[in-house]
Amino acid sequence: MNNIDMDTLSFAGNMLLVLIAFTIAAAWVTARTARSKGYKFWLFFVLSVLSWFITAVVTVFLKQRGVANSKVRLSSVLMITAGAFIEFGALSTLPAIDPTLTDEQIMLAFMDSSATGTLIVALAGALLIVAGVANDKRSAA
DSSP states (O other): OOHHHHHHHHHHHHHHHHHHHHHHHHHHHHHHHHHHTTSOHHHHHHHHHHOHHHHHHHHHHOOOTTOTTOOOOHHHHHHHHHHHHHHHHHHTTSOOOOTTSOHHHHHHHHHSHHHHHHHHHHHHHHHHHHHHHHHTOOOOO
8 A cells, every 4th residue: 555545544534533523422412402301312312323413403493391381492593503504505615526536636625725624614514503402401490
């Protein structure tokens, strides 16, 4: 294996580790918020690992168990909405990748400053979504 192959492999491995770490952290926040509303922590953790975005939206719109007049927090809904627009808007501007490109060419396309900036903006949108879920955590009253 030459150096470029190893760099491509390490780059992909690092990105995979970042994605796994973010997914677990987002799942933890979502499950903790669901537990604060009276639902099972591990159920929402597993669902969130499968799809953190869908589970985050569902968790924010869940009513607190046992409270008849429980309302959705508008601030959480606005944070999730803004985060989704930022994240998916940024992801839509990533460069189109031709399937005939080599691994090295694909890596160089994503290491370009504009693609890196786009990924950072998408991460900021995803963090805003997670913050909206964390904002919805109810205190034990």
